Amino acid sequence: MPPATIPETTERLSRPQQVAEAIKSWVMANGWGPGHRLPSELDLIARFGMAKGTIREAIRILEAQGLVKSRTGPGGGVFVHQVSEERATALLGNYFYFQHLTIDDIYQIRKVLEPELAASLAGRLSEPQLRALEEVMTCYAEPASSSEEEREQHIASLRFHALLAEMSGNPLLRFLIRFTANMLADITVSRRLYSQPNHELWSTGLDYQARLVAALRAGDAVRAHAILNEHMQNAHRLMRLQETVLTQRFLPEGQII
Amino acid sequence: MPPATIPETTERLSRPQQVAEAIKSWVMANGWGPGHRLPSELDLIARFGMAKGTIREAIRILEAQGLVKSRTGPGGGVFVHQVSEERATALLGNYFYFQHLTIDDIYQIRKVLEPELAASLAGRLSEPQLRALEEVMTCYAEPASSSEEEREQHIASLRFHALLAEMSGNPLLRFLIRFTANMLADITVSRRLYSQPNHELWSTGLDYQARLVAALRAGDAVRAHAILNEHMQNAHRLMRLQETVLTQRFLPEGQII
DNA sequence: CCCAATTTGTTCGTATGTATC
DNA sequence: AGATACATACGAACAAATTGG
Numbered sequence: 001m002p003p004a005t006i007p008e009t010t011e012r013l014s015r016p017q018q019v020a021e022a023i024k025s026w027v028m029a030n031g032w033g034p035g036h037r038l039p040s041e042l043d044l045i046a047r048f049g050m051a052k053g054t055i056r057e058a059i060r061i062l063e064a065q066g067l068v069k070s071r072t073g074p075g076g077g078v079f080v081h082q083v084s085e086e087r088a089t090a091l092l093g094n095y096f097y098f099q100h101l102t103i104d105d106i107y108q109i110r111k112v113l114e115p116e117l118a119a120s121l122a123g124r125l126s127e128p129q130l131r132a133l134e135e136v137m138t139c140y141a142e143p144a145s146s147s148e149e150e151r152e153q154h155i156a157s158l159r160f161h162a163l164l165a166e167m168s169g170n171p172l173l174r175f176l177i178r179f180t181a182n183m184l185a186d187i188t189v190s191r192r193l194y195s196q197p198n199h200e201l202w203s204t205g206l207d208y209q210a211r212l213v214a215a216l217r218a219g220d221a222v223r224a225h226a227i228l229n230e231h232m233q234n235a236h237r238l239m240r241l242q243e244t245v246l247t248q249r250f251l252p253e254g255q256i257i
Numbered sequence: 258m259p260p261a262t263i264p265e266t267t268e269r270l271s272r273p274q275q276v277a278e279a280i281k282s283w284v285m286a287n288g289w290g291p292g293h294r295l296p297s298e299l300d301l302i303a304r305f306g307m308a309k310g311t312i313r314e315a316i317r318i319l320e321a322q323g324l325v326k327s328r329t330g331p332g333g334g335v336f337v338h339q340v341s342e343e344r345a346t347a348l349l350g351n352y353f354y355f356q357h358l359t360i361d362d363i364y365q366i367r368k369v370l371e372p373e374l375a376a377s378l379a380g381r382l383s384e385p386q387l388r389a390l391e392e393v394m395t396c397y398a399e400p401a402s403s404s405e406e407e408r409e410q411h412i413a414s415l416r417f418h419a420l421l422a423e424m425s426g427n428p429l430l431r432f433l434i435r436f437t438a439n440m441l442a443d444i445t446v447s448r449r450l451y452s453q454p455n456h457e458l459w460s461t462g463l464d465y466q467a468r469l470v471a472a473l474r475a476g477d478a479v480r481a482h483a484i485l486n487e488h489m490q491n492a493h494r495l496m497r498l499q500e501t502v503l504t505q506r507f508l509p510e511g512q513i514i
Numbered sequence: 515c516c517c518a519a520t521t522t523g524t525t526c527g528t529a530t531g532t533a534t535c
Numbered sequence: 536a537g538a539t540a541c542a543t544a545c546g547a548a549c550a551a552a553t554t555g556g
Binding site: 271272273307308309310311328329330331332333 | 542543544545546547551552553554555
Binding site: 040042070071072075077078 | 542
């Protein structure tokens, strides 16, 4: 049952946008899941009574949103596609590109989400999962000596948090933890934070994570929550310190804000 | 300085996608903000040496992401556009469409974010802002008698939370609060929750909000946090109850799961 | 009110690329 | 290797919308 009419909307939409919306609601109404093949381009042209270019632009719109993927060749076509986490992260990142997030903004969220994640995982992880966490920790057992090692350890520590998030049964929590970590990494990269070594941050970071895994294994949700809370407070404090140092360095002498 | 070469990527991208990425990084590199006009279609065709259709598809990709908007006529063209919250919400919603979020998933997040929001706003709101909150509350002063009134009050209560979020200086927190509320509304609508009146939820909801505004005005962050925490616990409990009732109704007699 | 200029929007025909059989 | 089925890309023409005279 192809959509005979294009749905009305309040705003003036271009025809490709209308077609894209029509296809989208068509797919949802029929409950078609990932892998389902949409009608061929020629078919859609006939169904909607529009030119190839218009249909193609509509497909591009859906593709940009990560909802479909198209393949050439026989057996090819346009297929419903599950929006990937990477795509969702990129699309949401576009929104915050214009919002000028600060370190404080991101840490306000991380400070509540990360402890909640830890508490919800306490006593629910299998031994292999716990060992996987410990393995990531070994990547930064010894303190960094150079600035590059510093950055590598930073990445590894973010991977620890990402792995922890992966183990949550809550897709929303999982996404938000990873997204905030990503945004933080983007900001630190773009502002060139961690330009100078900060041993305190990573040595204490390692200690926290070891204690966290112990609490998780023991099934102590309260302790896991407290540990990650303390870790976040500490990381936030040190990050702000770094930022201050950076700002002071970049500002010319005698400049008044 | 137009991009002479198309950047390489690991994955095979179609030409419109390559062009879209090129334009995107071109805009970012030059720091062009919302309102900046991109070169005309004809100009882009010449610059990239590609057909009109290809360029148009690239523009559509950027438009679908909410990054540009195009207008016809003289003085028209393609303009850099700040991604709207609505667009970001819709795009992220697409991701979770495939993730099958539960009421519990969303409330796990709301339970930590809403109290955090309340605490961070205590003592920081102006009298007009506080009065605006109180005004929204008057919309559901008397208990609902019909199912339609029930739904209206539900919407009004969500508006209270949205307004509160609006007052946060943290764009990330603001977005997440509103997004989770939206997702919750979508789920309750699609699953037809609130089909029968539930006076307890809304009468206690009103009470909580009155006490919350008082705490905010008094600048008592701890109390504001506690109040919203309690409210969330309660709302979650009642929502789960509703869901159970609904499930029981929809299941045919004698059906075994 | 109409007309002209400008810019995006849409159509069609044709040709090319790519993967499957 | 060749035929087939499909998306991809190109180019030229035409349509629609907007602005200003």
